[in-house]
Amino acid sequence: MRHIRTVARSTYGKGLESKGCGECRSSCQSACKTSCTVGNQRCEGAGAPEAEAAERAAAGRA
Amino acid sequence: MVHAYRLLGKNIAIDVNGGAVHALDDVAYDVLRAVIDAREGRPDGAGGEVGLPEGPVAEALSAKHGKACVAEALEEIRGLTADGDLFTEGTFWGGAPGAGVGSSLKALCLNVSHDCDLRCGYCFASAGRFGGGRARMAPKVAMDAVGFLIRKSGGRRSLEVDFFGGEPTLAFDAVKAAVAHGEAEAGKAGKEIRFTITTNAVGLDDGMMGFINGHMDNVVLSLDGRKEVHDACRVMADGSGSYDAAVRGAKAMVGMRGGKGYYVRGTYTNRNLDFAADVAHLADLGFERVSVEPVASSWDGGLELGEAHLPAVLLEYERLALAVWERRRRGERLEFFHFEVDLEGGPCAAKRMAGCGAGYEYMAVTPDGGLYPCHQFVGMEGYRIGGIYGEQDAGLMDAFKSTNLSTKADCAGCWARFHCGGGCASSSLRYGGGIGGTYALGCEMERKRVECAVWLKVMESGGEG
Numbered sequence: 001m002r003h004i005r006t007v008a009r010s011t012y013g014k015g016l017e018s019k020g021c022g023e024c025r026s027s028c029q030s031a032c033k034t035s036c037t038v039g040n041q042r043c044e045g046a047g048a049p050e051a052e053a054a055e056r057a058a059a060g061r062a
Numbered sequence: 063m064v065h066a067y068r069l070l071g072k073n074i075a076i077d078v079n080g081g082a083v084h085a086l087d088d089v090a091y092d093v094l095r096a097v098i099d100a101r102e103g104r105p106d107g108a109g110g111e112v113g114l115p116e117g118p119v120a121e122a123l124s125a126k127h128g129k130a131c132v133a134e135a136l137e138e139i140r141g142l143t144a145d146g147d148l149f150t151e152g153t154f155w156g157g158a159p160g161a162g163v164g165s166s167l168k169a170l171c172l173n174v175s176h177d178c179d180l181r182c183g184y185c186f187a188s189a190g191r192f193g194g195g196r197a198r199m200a201p202k203v204a205m206d207a208v209g210f211l212i213r214k215s216g217g218r219r220s221l222e223v224d225f226f227g228g229e230p231t232l233a234f235d236a237v238k239a240a241v242a243h244g245e246a247e248a249g250k251a252g253k254e255i256r257f258t259i260t261t262n263a264v265g266l267d268d269g270m271m272g273f274i275n276g277h278m279d280n281v282v283l284s285l286d287g288r289k290e291v292h293d294a295c296r297v298m299a300d301g302s303g304s305y306d307a308a309v310r311g312a313k314a315m316v317g318m319r320g321g322k323g324y325y326v327r328g329t330y331t332n333r334n335l336d337f338a339a340d341v342a343h344l345a346d347l348g349f350e351r352v353s354v355e356p357v358a359s360s361w362d363g364g365l366e367l368g369e370a371h372l373p374a375v376l377l378e379y380e381r382l383a384l385a386v387w388e389r390r391r392r393g394e395r396l397e398f399f400h401f402e403v404d405l406e407g408g409p410c411a412a413k414r415m416a417g418c419g420a421g422y423e424y425m426a427v428t429p430d431g432g433l434y435p436c437h438q439f440v441g442m443e444g445y446r447i448g449g450i451y452g453e454q455d456a457g458l459m460d461a462f463k464s465t466n467l468s469t470k471a472d473c474a475g476c477w478a479r480f481h482c483g484g485g486c487a488s489s490s491l492r493y494g495g496g497i498g499g500t501y502a503l504g505c506e507m508e509r510k511r512v513e514c515a516v517w518l519k520v521m522e523s524g525g526e527g
Contacts, residue, residue, distance in 0.1 A: 010081050
């Protein structure tokens, strides 16, 4: 594309069907203890979005 | 919903319901803004045609960028929308967060010491006492708390225990007992416990550091930054500054870690609104993983952040993002906790809806075995969930479990909701009228941190546009 460069594709849909596997870290256990942030936690489930992204990359979509 | 913004020379679009991020040139940015304006008033996540209204808006865009370029940009926006990377429908908005395995206990914050060797001016825990008397957790209580976690964790495999306080190294016998018990028992239950500790680093000795390094997945070391900033708040019981001892301890601890996890974590107040300089100082000391946080409260008054400080705070996050980028471009490694957004390997939708899990999957344990929704609630009247030895207040736990992103009215229109997860329950209670409210000032800061974090990702992804 000429005008828009995609930096990251959509990933949020993954995991909703399973209601979450519950294996990722509790957000307040990491560094902050004051500022709740979930966006910088990593998915640690078997069906992690990163695995999904890797599949897409392999399929030439990313 | 799409959030389009300009920051530090970049045009960026975040697809709120899908998480996609795009860098745009000036043509696409202007066209996208016009498309967003044209869709204003539709329910969040509504589909429908992506287009520009006929008339002066389209004419002005064509006059500025040329009709062909505007048409090209519009087609690209339509293509991304068709691919599910822009204007994603909110298919899970309104859904309940995790059920089953996702609602059982996962993490405990063990307040092994309601005592501290420092007297920090901003301590939400009142010098470790949490509004009560000084107390330290007995090793048996610490072991029983770990047992409680394992029993209550349902189908979860990965569990967490953070040793907190007060200053947890003042009750290191309880720390060691809990770790030994957890390592012995978790495996039998088919689980794994990640241990972490949050310490002021002042009293760390070789024995403690060896144990922490051998058993802790992460260690959080409290340092505020520049000596004059640190010593203004983080003072010993005799009023002297703790900077020299804390830096000595933190450097020794980090020096042992190798590739293992740590964070050097500071607090900023209205006295150091130039906190990017404190991050720079910590980086110059050799620390590569840093977090600074806005002060949670001020028990002696005068240090808190208010509306009047917000413009300076927001600008400082931009300065910090630029400084982090410049250091990385020079080849330095520097991770700032709130800028480490994982765009493709981040948490699933259910986690983003549930937030921190305080009150049901994450709880704090007091030295006597009492349970609270999290460390910030300890000692707060009406918020004791029960204890590890007795009953737990199912109604109170349900109140936390049923309060999530989809029930917070203020979050419905916020583009950053899936990065923040609904914010801190304690801050919501203190400033937003209840755990179902929000902390407006904190929301403003969170939105800026997310904008900066995504900007860094755009910069690191290379290319122009």
